[in-house]
Amino acid sequence: MRLNKPAIFIAPLLTLLYFRTFIWLLNSWLTEPYYSHGFLIPLISAFILWRNIHEFKERPREGTSNPEADLESEPLPFKPGIFIFAFGLILYIIGFLTIFPFLSALSFLFTTSGLILYFYGKPLMRASIFPIAFLIFAFPMPSLYFEKAAYTMQALSARYPAALLHLLGIPVTRVGAEIHVTDSSFVIGLPCSGMNSLISLLALAALFIYLLHCPRYKKALLLCLAVPIALLANILRVTALLLIAHAYGAETASGFFHTLFSPLLFILAVIFLILMSVVMRCKVKGG
Incomplete structure (x- = not known):
């Protein structure tokens, strides 16, 4: 699958946007014993995502009966994904303004999912949905x-x-x-x-x-x-x-x-x- 050029530029911008959130997560994993496993979660998610995409790309195409086979061809963007991305940005802004880092971290799941849908469509989203959702176990629960x-x-x-x-x-x-x-x-x-x-x-x-x-x-x-x-x-x-x-x-x-x-x-x-x-x-x- 070819990467869309806009996605290549958006990825580092997204990293900069969530830099403070990533620092908060890193600090939580280092200092809170309840979340010392947090380091493993992104690694596991990345491995599962890589494995899913690799498996889908290796599968032979069988017409339309196997939707994952679309991963071998040009991506078919799913335009409504922009609304999920926008929802994630709103959550991020609320979390940033209210100094509620958990909400900012949670928004990462939506912004990432929205971008994947918008640029690559449903097939890649199917491969990504669990690895992305699994990241929630790395987010420290709000203290209340x-x-x-x-x-x-x-x-x-x-x-x-x-x-x-x-x-x-x-x-x-x-x-x-x-x-x-x-x-x-x-x-x-x-x-x-x-x-x-x-x-x-x-x-x-x-x-x-x-x-x-x-x-x-x-x-x-x-x-x-x-x-x-x-x-x-x-x-x-x-x-x-x-x-x-x-x-x-x-x-x-x-x-x-x-x-x-x-x-x-x-x-x-x-x-x-x-x-x-x-x-x-x-x-x-x-x-």
Whole structure:
């Protein structure tokens, strides 16, 4: 596919326009532990985009039955794409004027999609839609919504482990996010709320679901299941640590096992998500 000359000039202009936004993203990835995975997202998106375009260009043309085969010929611009581009610019301006960098970052998805549609048409947009949408997992959530979600996760991660210990007959007292068991006290802070696992699992789930061959409603259901799966994994993690603290003391629970359980339960959450996809009879593309 040949590049339209205007697109060659617009790409660096778009980079300059979003330079401040890119710096904000880079700083967030470096300083916010919840989004330390942000560096990987653009790399994954770029690889998927390259793979999609390469696969479409390698496919033999079969008349009009294979719309992606148009990628081998001259691009067919889709003029209404300019409206999506304009909408993205409006979002960017609002984000810039209100000092709301998340909105400016979000606008990048629309401006890029609009330009692809306008210059190259629907075939390339079909190849680009997931890689572009996947970038949203690299954008730090606005603090207002993040804190609401984190405090909710924190409350649930304190309430249910305490309830489980009570069912097991272990003396336990909970005051807000503070749990007292035997001679030990634990505070379920925001870092232990499970938000880190939730954000990472959602991104990984979206990537995994994209690779599956199954109806869209099943894909949507799997993505929604990532939230309770992440929450359940964190509840089990906190419960296990409290059981260890009850049996062996707080120092044992807050040392090696505290470090071990975070990645271990995340891996179990991923395995459970894969098992759910098998139950739904979803298969990996090409598998």
